[in-house]
Amino acid sequence: METVVAGFTYHLAVCLQINLEAPLLQGGRGMWKMNTKLLEDTTTRNRFQQEWTRWRLQEGKYPDMVTWWEKYVIWKRRLLFIQEVIARTREVMINENFYYLEGP
Secondary structure (H helix, E strand, O other): OEEEEOOOOOOEEEEOOOOOOOOOOOOOOOOOOOOHHHHHOHHHHHHHHHHHHHHHHOHHHOOOHHHHHHHHHHHHHHHHHHHHHHHHHHHHHHHHHHOOOOOO
């Protein structure tokens, strides 16, 4: 921890660095990590925006926004991105199989 001069005030800024010896998350059953590369794809972003509009319509069916998020949106988002990964994998496999087709 240290204090440094802050140019916008007469007070000192306190800088604190914390290092944690926490283990990295382990993958496994129930663990899912969204492939953020999909967000770079325009088609996926558009689909997400469309789904988000539909999901917002369901918000009133839950007692509060946190419950709606935890019980509905988290699972819908996960399913959407899993479907997108499957679709991309399928596209790659179809394109790769094209090169292995036997000619006449």
